[in-house]
Amino acid sequence: QKEVEQNSGPLSVPEGAIASLNCTYSDRGSQSFFWYRQYSGKSPELIMSIYSNGDKEDGRFTAQLNKASQYVSLLIRDSQPSDSATYLCAVRMDSSYKLIFGSGTRLLVRP
Amino acid sequence: DARVTQTPRHKVTEMGQEVTMRCQPILGHNTVFWYRQTMMQGLELLAYFRNRAPLDDSGMPKDRFSAEMPDATLATLKIQPSEPRDSAVYFCASVGVSYNEQFFGPGTRLTVL
Numbered sequence: 001q002k003e004v005e006q007n008s009g010p011l012s013v014p015e016g017a018i019a020s021l022n023c024t025y026s027d028r029g030s031q032s033f034f035w036y037r038q039y040s041g042k043s044p045e046l047i048m049s050i051y052s053n054g055d056k057e058d059g060r061f062t063a064q065l066n067k068a069s070q071y072v073s074l075l076i077r078d079s080q081p082s083d084s085a086t087y088l089c090a091v092r093m094d095s096s097y098k099l100i101f102g103s104g105t106r107l108l109v110r111p
Numbered sequence: 112d113a114r115v116t117q118t119p120r121h122k123v124t125e126m127g128q129e130v131t132m133r134c135q136p137i138l139g140h141n142t143v144f145w146y147r148q149t150m151m152q153g154l155e156l157l158a159y160f161r162n163r164a165p166l167d168d169s170g171m172p173k174d175r176f177s178a179e180m181p182d183a184t185l186a187t188l189k190i191q192p193s194e195p196r197d198s199a200v201y202f203c204a205s206v207g208v209s210y211n212e213q214f215f216g217p218g219t220r221l222t223v224l
Contacts, residue, residue: 032211043202043215044154051211088154090213097142097206098167099213101154 003027004091006102014110019076021105023089026070032092033065033072034099039085048074079109113137115216117203123222129191132219134203135184142206143186144213145171145178149199157201160186193223 003026013019021035032051036044050056050063050072062075072091076083086104093100116135124130136143144159158168158178168178175194180186190197200220204213 034212036215043218046212046214049212092211096166097144097161097211097213098156098159103153 003093003100004089004102006087006089006105008103009106010108011105012108012110013079015079015081017079017109019079019083019107019109021074021076021087021089021107023072023074023091023102024070025072025089025091025093025100027091027093028067028070030067030070030091030093033063034090034092035061035063035072035074036088036090036101037083037085038088038104044088076107079107081109081111083107084109115203115205115214117201117216117219119219120217121220121222123224124193125224126194127192128223129189130193130197130221130223132188132201132203132221134186134188134205134216136186136203136205137207137214138184140205140207140214141183143180144204144206145186145188146202146204146215147199148202148218154202157188190221193221195223197221198223 035048048063089102090099145157157171163180203216
């Protein structure tokens with residue numbers, strides 16, 4: 001079992017819809033959770049971090065964390081074609097700064 | 112404009128040659144990571160440093176890879192000798208003191224023929 005799991009996709013949504021990206025992790029003691037966006041041929045770009053259970057909103061993005069279920073998600077409201085990218089979930093599992101990355105979910109937003 | 116920089120951006124070399132990649136972390140960041148990304152394996156951590164000291168290089172093939180941080184503004188990743196299976200994009204990322212968030216450089220795209 002991989003430590004951080006994501007559906008590889010592609011997840012295809014129409015422009016203006018809500019895109020929901022999901023991630024599960026194996027280490028119950030994990031403390032910090034991150035979502036990175038990676039455009040093709042570019043480097044990962046941090047878009048959200050979340051540390052406590054519940055929701056965290058930033059513009060069109062909402063991160064949701066449920067530590068009991070070992071589940072973290074990213075919602076993108078009013079999806080735009082420019083949101084088309086691969087979204088990487090990353091989990092910090094111990095006191096080090098090491099991150100474990102999922103394999104990413106490719107999102108396609110259809111005009 | 113604080114960002115991580117990496118050189119070279121692209122490198123094409125022949126099998127057996129030495130490759131050196133360089134990273135300049137964001138000024139003031141004291142923890143530096145080296146990652147490798149391929150289609151098959153995704154993003155893998157190779158090694159990381161804190162305050163220039165190596166903390167973990169368990170993800171790195173020891174026989175051919177080496178990573179150093181000669182000063183606070185420079186981290187290097189060296190492959191000697193290079194092999195075609197080393198073809199990948201190599202990213203450097205840095206984290207500041209008291210922060211959790213890693214910021215990535217633009218990457219070095221390595222092709223070993």
